[in-house]
Amino acid sequence: MKKLLYTFDTDPIPSVFDSVVAYDGGADHVTQLSGINVDNCVGLVEGAIYTRAPKNKKNTAIFIGGSDLIAGQNLFQAVHEQFFQNFRVSLMLDSNGCNTTAAAGVALLNQATSLKGKTAVVLAGTGPVGQRAAVLLAISGASVRLTSRRQSRSVEACDEMMERFGVELTPMLARDTDTTTAALDGAHVVFGAAKSGIQLLTASQWQNHPTLELIADVGTSQVLAFEGINVMDKNTKRFDKIVFGGIGIGALKLKLHRACIAKLFESNDQTLDTEAIYKIAQQMT
Ligand SMILES: NC(=O)c1ccc[n+]([C@@H]2O[C@H](COP(=O)([O-])OP(=O)(O)OC[C@H]3O[C@@H](n4cnc5c(N)ncnc54)[C@H](OP(=O)(O)O)[C@@H]3O)[C@@H](O)[C@H]2O)c1
Numbered sequence: 628m629k630k631l632l633y634t635f636d637t638d639p640i641p642s643v644f645d646s647v648v649a650y651d652g653g654a655d656h657v658t659q660l661s662g663i664n665v666d667n668c669v670g671l672v673e674g675a676i677y678t679r680a681p682k683n684k685k686n687t688a689i690f691i692g693g694s695d696l697i698a699g700q701n702l703f704q705a706v707h708e709q710f711f712q713n714f715r716v717s718l719m720l721d722s723n724g725c726n727t728t729a730a731a732g733v734a735l736l737n738q739a740t741s742l743k744g745k746t747a748v749v750l751a752g753t754g755p756v757g758q759r760a761a762v763l764l765a766i767s768g769a770s771v772r773l774t775s776r777r778q779s780r781s782v783e784a785c786d787e788m789m790e791r792f793g794v795e796l797t798p799m800l801a802r803d804t805d806t807t808t809a810a811l812d813g814a815h816v817v818f819g820a821a822k823s824g825i826q827l828l829t830a831s832q833w834q835n836h837p838t839l840e841l842i843a844d845v846g847t848s849q850v851l852a853f854e855g856i857n858v859m860d861k862n863t864k865r866f867d868k869i870v871f872g873g874i875g876i877g878a879l880k881l882k883l884h885r886a887c888i889a890k891l892f893e894s895n896d897q898t899l900d901t902e903a904i905y906k907i908a909q910q911m912t
Contacts, residue, residue, distance in 0.1 A: 628686045629655040630892045633675060635663040637693030637702060637722070644724070645692045648881065652888025654688075663691075664698065665705040672706050676714045684895035688717040690888070696722045696755035697787060703900065717897035719887055719904075724880065725755035726901050727887065730908035731880040732818065732843055732871065733763035738912045739841065739862050739869050743768030746838075747816035750774050750801055750827045750852070753784045756845055757820030759901055761785075764818065765794040766905075774801035774810050792901070804832075811836060819844035819852035830855035834866040847873035883908050 632654035634645055641659035649657040660671065675687050689706060691699050699722035706718055721727055736742060747764040749757045752773035761773045761784075773788075773796045775781035781798035788796055801807040807828065811817060815838055819827050823846055833842055833853055842865075844852045851858060851872065856865065861875030886907055887899050897903075 628683055631655065631687050632657045632690055632888065632891070633671070633688070634659045634690045634692055635668060635671065635702060635706070636661045637663060637691070637695050637698040642692050645690065645721070648884045649690065649888055652885040653892060654888060663702060665701050668702060668706055669709065672709045675716050676710065681713050684713070684716055685892055687895075688719070688891035688897075690891070691718070691720045692722055694723050694755070696725055696758055698722075699755075700791065707898065713895070716895050717891040717899070719891055719897070719899035721884070721887075721904075723755040724884070725759040726899075726904040727884040728756045728845055728876065728880045729759035729763050730901070730905040731883050732760055732845055732876045733767060734905065734908035734912045735861070735871055735876060735879060736816065736818075736841055736843055737767055737909075741768075742816065745769045745815040745840075746772070746813055747818060748772045748774065748799075748810055748814045749818045749820055750807070750810070751776075751819065751821035751825065753780045754820055754822065757818075758784050758788055760818050760820055761796050762788050762792050762794055762901060763905055764816070765796060766792075769816065770797070772797045772799045772810055772814070774799045774807075776800075776802040801827075807832070811839065813838055815839060816841040817843070817853075819846060821846065821852050824848040824850045825852060826850055826854060827852040828854065833868070839868055841869050843871040843876065845873050845876055847877060879908070879911065883911060886911065
């Protein structure tokens with residue numbers, strides 16, 4: 628029986644990345660649906676849960692993606708609420724790669740050193756990856772500051788993550804050198820999660836920082852968020868700090884993403900959001 632993956636993308640155009648990784652993760656056929664939301668998903672979910680006999684339902688799965696994490700999170704919940712008894716299929720949330728990227732990054736940091744009791748700063752943390760990275764750093768025992776160029780956006784992101792995970796994150800402003808320096812004051816970990824191609828720190832801002840120990844950036848474009856790191860860095864010592872770059876993290880992210888897709892087809896009751904995906908990442912590090 629064919630393994631069918633339906634991607635429910637909250638964006639108007641579905642993600643090529645999610646499609647490629649879906650096939651590489653073991654799906655036999657991927658159907659990408661775009662513009663999916665809590666109101667129009669009902670019939671689609673019915674199509675997935677009513678069509679195959681109980682023992683065959685594990686061969687159908689739903690993946691939720693798109694660039695808006697809160698829309699994805701709400702859709703994930705709405706789809707899950709439609710499941711009852713054994714009328715369900717496995718489900719994964721990974722808006723803009725938020726869970727797989729954050730889980731890979733934080734699992735690698737945790738492998739490098741314990742995050743318990745550290746102060747971590749997620750710079751430009753209001754996007755999907757940054758919000759989930761902040762949650763996982765907090766779950767790992769760090770005190771976490773999440774920054775934005777607008778204080779109201781950092782407050783909103785911290786509130787959303789508190790509501791979903793019950794973790795307390797500290798919203799902070801970081802829009803120029805002074806506010807970024809203040810956000811990094813006394814910090815041990817900095818995690819860059821900005822939109823691709825944006826520089827957040829000059830080399831001297833992190834290389835000469837008195838307390839920073841771990842430097843991680845998920846960016847993979849030519850302009851890196853942290854000047855002077857290398858995209859391939861993976862547990863690389865630079866200026867007495869441990870550094871991870873976007874490909875250093877991305878290799879595990881891709882492996883993890885594929886492993887999660889494969890897991891969806893193991894049974895019809897997999898629910899893969901941050902916590903479950905992070906567990907898989909930990910098993911892989
Ligand atoms: N390595 C990997 O395997 C991998 C996988 C997936 C994604 N990524 C990378 O992860 C990063 C985060 O992805 P995402 O989808 O969460 O990001 P995103 O939503 O595109 O952007 C994150 C945040 O960047 C800030 N930002 C936007 N323009 C900015 C500017 N001109 N100056 C300063 N900050 C700016 C915004 O925060 P405010 O408006 O609140 O300031 C925004 O919320 C991206 O670079 C993406 O390419 C890497």
